[in-house]
Amino acid sequence: MAIDLTLEPELVELRDRTAEFVRAAVLLAEAEMLSGAGTPDDSLRRRLQQAARDAGVFAPTVAKELGGLGLDMRALSVILEQAGYSLLGPLALHCAAPDEGNMLLLERVADPGQRDRFLKPLAAGDVRSCFAMTEPAPGADSDPSQLATTARRATGGWVLQGRKWFITGADGAAFAIVMTRTGTDAEPAATMFLVPTDTPGFRLVRHIPSLDQGLTGGHCEIELDGCEVGDDAVLGEAGKGFAYAQVRLAPARLTHCMRWLGLARRAQDLALGYAAERTAFGSRLGELGMVQQQLADNEIDLAASRALVREAAWVLDQGSSGKHESSVAKTFTTEAVGRIVDRAVQVCGALGIxxxxxxxxxxxxxxxxxIYDGPSETHRWSIARRALRAVATKESNR
Ligand SMILES: Cc1cc2nc3c(=O)[nH]c(=O)nc-3n(C[C@H](O)[C@H](O)[C@H](O)COP(=O)(O)OP(=O)(O)OC[C@H]3O[C@@H](n4cnc5c(N)ncnc54)[C@H](O)[C@@H]3O)c2cc1C
Known part of the structure; x- marks a missing residue:
């Protein structure tokens, strides 16, 4: 089937309305945030989300019956790019990580009771959540099969034991989706649990100071020490944690690309504005060849990233896992976005810094x-192995 990238009139209208909302209501809040603490607090989140509800752009990833816009991945690639035009846009539209990926996972896997208790308040923006997979050495890192946090059967439920770190949004989250080891060494398996953060034995150890500061609730270290949960805390089925992680990971890494692409577009717009105004050596900066080259390379990186992201989004909409396409799009876009922002800084000189x-x-x-959602190296590793396997299969079929 050929990829159809035509945008229907309703999507164009929603795109333009989202763009207008971000420019009118969110960019100002971003400037205020960056001149202050640099991290959005919960009152700012609630205020922006109410404004997004009023503008009819709230929760684009969430199903209509849960109060969202119920868009498919292709439409999301258009809308989330607009949301990403400001650091605060995804938070305002309620499509920021980690809640966005968690809502998708819960929509696909949670049972009716878990939908009522966890998904509904999350989808409404009443609470926040976090996703706890990564662990300090020697636990789960780029290699999730090293999972060390355990879940042991006990009367009427389970006891969780272990430590997680770099858990985004954990401070202030109402609940965590916790990935644990439940299999044996011979037959490793993983199980996900829905754990309210006020459960005895669940402890926020510290905020980990980090380069980025733009997400509510920080990146945190968490301890699970004899943390007892009932059978109803098992998300989906016990033993299927690795399969559920895949349900979340491919779409979540793509939605990250969509949002960051919007921010890269904004960086390029700032560079274009500066190059069009500022003069040096008797001409506008934008008339100097080496400045033009940087602006052109930014346009090329933007267009190439967008094409890869839209193709991968379309593949996911067709029901495929999109593992390969999302890896390719993620690797290229992460690096392109870094290049674009870096060139924009260079074009804007001291003001850029x-x-x-x-x-x-x-x-x-x-x-x-x-680094997150798989470092570039792990994606390249899988892309290369898949390409080599395809050659080997062709040769053995000859
Ligand atoms: C901002 C941020 C937010 C995060 N949020 C969350 C969260 O909410 N929940 C959560 O569970 N985790 C979260 N993480 C953790 C993230 O998932 C991990 O950082 C990621 O899986 C990589 O693991 P690691 O950092 O332990 O790197 P390591 O596994 O220690 O790898 C270090 C480096 O080794 C190289 N490397 C690894 N594997 C290979 C390979 N196969 N081939 C070649 N080189 C390789 C790469 O360069 C990699 O960067 C977050 C991380 C960051 C930075």
């Missing part, structure tokens, strides 16, 4: 994207 423009904050915020 200053806090008078948001570019230095963008530089900080986009860098970690080459």
């Amino acid at each position: 200053s806090a008078d423009l948001p570019l230095s904050a963008y530089l900080r915020e986009v860098r970690p994207f080459r």
